[in-house]
Amino acid sequence: MNEATAPLLRLWVYLGASPLLWLSVTVCAFVAAARVQRGLRGTPWANPVLLSVLLLLALLLGTGTPYERYFEGAQFVHFLLGMATVSLAVPLRRHWDAVKAALPAMSAALVVGNLAGSVSAMAILAWFQAPVPVVLSIAPKSVTAPVAMGISEKIGGLPPLTAVLVVSNGIFGAIVATPLLNLLRLRDPAGRGFAVGIAAHGIGTARAFQLNETAGTFAGIGMAASTLVASVLVPVLARWFGAAP
Amino acid sequence: MVALYVAYPHLGRLEAEVQRVASGILQNLGLLFVPAGVGVMLHLGLVEQWWVALLVAIGASTVLGMAAAAGAFVWVQKLRGRP
Numbered sequence: 647m648n649e650a651t652a653p654l655l656r657l658w659v660y661l662g663a664s665p666l667l668w669l670s671v672t673v674c675a676f677v678a679a680a681r682v683q684r685g686l687r688g689t690p691w692a693n694p695v696l697l698s699v700l701l702l703l704a705l706l707l708g709t710g711t712p713y714e715r716y717f718e719g720a721q722f723v724h725f726l727l728g729m730a731t732v733s734l735a736v737p738l739r740r741h742w743d744a745v746k747a748a749l750p751a752m753s754a755a756l757v758v759g760n761l762a763g764s765v766s767a768m769a770i771l772a773w774f775q776a777p778v779p780v781v782l783s784i785a786p787k788s789v790t791a792p793v794a795m796g797i798s799e800k801i802g803g804l805p806p807l808t809a810v811l812v813v814s815n816g817i818f819g820a821i822v823a824t825p826l827l828n829l830l831r832l833r834d835p836a837g838r839g840f841a842v843g844i845a846a847h848g849i850g851t852a853r854a855f856q857l858n859e860t861a862g863t864f865a866g867i868g869m870a871a872s873t874l875v876a877s878v879l880v881p882v883l884a885r886w887f888g889a890a891p
Numbered sequence: 892m893v894a895l896y897v898a899y900p901h902l903g904r905l906e907a908e909v910q911r912v913a914s915g916i917l918q919n920l921g922l923l924f925v926p927a928g929v930g931v932m933l934h935l936g937l938v939e940q941w942w943v944a945l946l947v948a949i950g951a952s953t954v955l956g957m958a959a960a961a962g963a964f965v966w967v968q969k970l971r972g973r974p
Contacts, residue, residue, distance in 0.1 A: 703932060720926035723922060724926070734917070806934055841964060852919070
């Protein structure tokens with residue numbers, strides 16, 4: 647060990663043992679991924695969540711760091727979840743009139759969207775003859791991760807698998823939202839955002855807020871209301887699925 | 892959230908500041924999902940075995956769910972005579 651690198655090594659040993667390392671790496675990876683997306687003129691394909699997950703996976707597998715060690719640090723990101731929920735009050739207040747006017751359309755979209763998403767996902771996995779716990783794990787895939795994991799546990803799914811499916815669903819939803827909704831010729835930012843919030847929870851909402859504040863607000867409401875609808879709907883679907891031969 | 896909702900119009904000078912912070916947090920919402928996504932490494936075996944089925948199921952159901960929600964939204968808005 648030479649004189650110059652010794653302090654660096656000590657610093658690394660200190661940082662490596664501290665949960666702050668993986669928290670900082672997570673934030674840096676996300677900032678870098680968001681820059682990449684901006685550099686590519688905001689193309690939805692360069693989704694910052696997807697890019698940072700891939701980067702972190704490579705880092706963790708490359709350095710042989712177990713997920714538990716990573717999560718010790720990264721879990722602090724979850725503190726922001728409360729702040730994000732509170733922050734939704736600001737756009738909600740700014741767009742309240744539009745929200746009030748669209749309430750009936752929103753209720754219809756909530757039920758139809760949740761039903762179509764969960765039933766088709768379960769049917770496809772059942773058709774592939776996936777094991778029952780895997781089929782049940784996908785049922786709550788379009789609601790935000792903590793709620794989805796709770797539902798998954800209740801109905802006999804595998805909560806960590808559900809978390810992965812929720813995130814993949816969100817990333818995919820955020821990527822396809824713009825082209826799909828353009829194809830459907832839905833121009834109203836309220837309807838666009840709401841559909842994205844229902845089908846792609848927080849990751850879709852993040853994408854909607856990047857594009858348009860009205861769309862983001864409706865996506866946030868869609869995401870929040872979806873957790874309520876799914877908590878009631880998914881256990882019923884799971885029971886039906888369990889009763890089917 | 893309710894407290895901020897009620898207080899927001901009365902913040903006066905602070906309003907712009909609060910709005911800046913709130914929209915900053917909301918525009919970077921994606922960050923919150925990164926740790927859960929990295930959790931894929933806990934289930935690499937299961938994902939490896941079923942990845943085709945999972946990919947098809949996630950892809951098709953997300954498109955269907957989003958299209959169904961958008962369709963229902965537009966349909967009801969039209970029924971009520973709104974653009």
